[in-house]
Amino acid sequence: MPSLTRSFDLLVSLPLWGVLLLSSGCKRAETGAGTANSPATQGPITQIDPATAGSVEGTVHLIGKPPERIEIDMAQDPACAMSPYGKNLTEGIVSSAGKLANVYIYVKDGLGNKVYVAPSTPAVLDQKGCRYVPHVLAAMVGQPIEFRNSDPTMHNVHMQPTVGGNQQFDISQPPNGGTTQHTFAKPELMIPVRCNNHPWMEAFLNVAPNPFFAVSGDDGHFAIHGLPPGTYTLVAVQEQLGPQQATVTVTTHGSATADFSLKTK
Numbered sequence: 285m286p287s288l289t290r291s292f293d294l295l296v297s298l299p300l301w302g303v304l305l306l307s308s309g310c311k312r313a314e315t316g317a318g319t320a321n322s323p324a325t326q327g328p329i330t331q332i333d334p335a336t337a338g339s340v341e342g343t344v345h346l347i348g349k350p351p352e353r354i355e356i357d358m359a360q361d362p363a364c365a366m367s368p369y370g371k372n373l374t375e376g377i378v379s380s381a382g383k384l385a386n387v388y389i390y391v392k393d394g395l396g397n398k399v400y401v402a403p404s405t406p407a408v409l410d411q412k413g414c415r416y417v418p419h420v421l422a423a424m425v426g427q428p429i430e431f432r433n434s435d436p437t438m439h440n441v442h443m444q445p446t447v448g449g450n451q452q453f454d455i456s457q458p459p460n461g462g463t464t465q466h467t468f469a470k471p472e473l474m475i476p477v478r479c480n481n482h483p484w485m486e487a488f489l490n491v492a493p494n495p496f497f498a499v500s501g502d503d504g505h506f507a508i509h510g511l512p513p514g515t516y517t518l519v520a521v522q523e524q525l526g527p528q529q530a531t532v533t534v535t536t537h538g539s540a541t542a543d544f545s546l547k548t549k
Contacts, residue, residue: 330398332495332510338534340542341507344387344500344520348548350379356484358414363437363459364482369413372484376524377548378419383504384546386420387522388474388490390497391508392529394516400494402426406465409477409487411439411457416477416487420523422497428465429489433457440480443489447472450491473521488523513538520544 353373358364364372378385407423409416410432423429433439436459443453449470457464468491479485490497498506500520508518515533525546532540 327397327399330400332400333512336513336536337510338513338536338538338540339507339509339511340516340518340532340534340540341505342542342544343504344384344389344506345382345504345543345545346377346379346384346548347545350377350548353378358482358484361414361437361482363435364414367413372413372415375415375419375486377522378502380502383502384522385500385502385504386418387500387504387506387520387544387546388420388422388488388497389500389506389508389518389520389544390422390490390492391494391511392517392519394514395494395496398494400424403495404428406430408432409441409489410434411479411485414482415485418487418499420488420490420499422490422492422499423468424492424495425469425471426467428467431455431457431464431466433459433461436460438481442478442480443475445472445475450475474523490521518542520546522546525549
């Protein structure tokens, strides 16, 4: 993946889980950074005002022919090969009828110095059928991120963020194991999440400085709610196709439209 998608700082320069270790590739969890419910930065807290808030909705389109999704051979682990969740297909580009899923959309500019409190409800990344669900996860700085293992096999959750202040995270979770939570102190884009035990497993975590973000669904649709009236720069990021931005103006109780078109390479 191009390095420009690894941190908000880089993107701006270019135009919001005592278990024995059963595997040699597994390590203890690193201490989490940041605090749930803490603001992304210091300053007065801004409350979302439902009396004036508007929204942005749109669709992410794919221009060009999507690559064929290939079934992954999981025979090395019988628990994965017998998964009840169906075929495990590659997820680099997921498109149907010209609509693109798993695209992260966030507000890059327009909020000024507004500071928002992180949600206390965790963003959840599960391991089901020997894949990460969802493939693209979004959370806010300081929001707890909960990692679960719903599979009957050992899994590993390994992340190596590149933005200073975000700590490496590397844990093992036993079959049908408990949950582990972690928070991030700084905004960062498209942090790869991998399993050392199952090399085909990959997800991407996005950490935003505000609560205004979304991930496109299978139909390419996304919606961001609660925005105060104003003009904003939105950015759409896909793990292989890079970023694209759009400018929208949100009015009181208005619903602005922002569509994106990303091209296959």
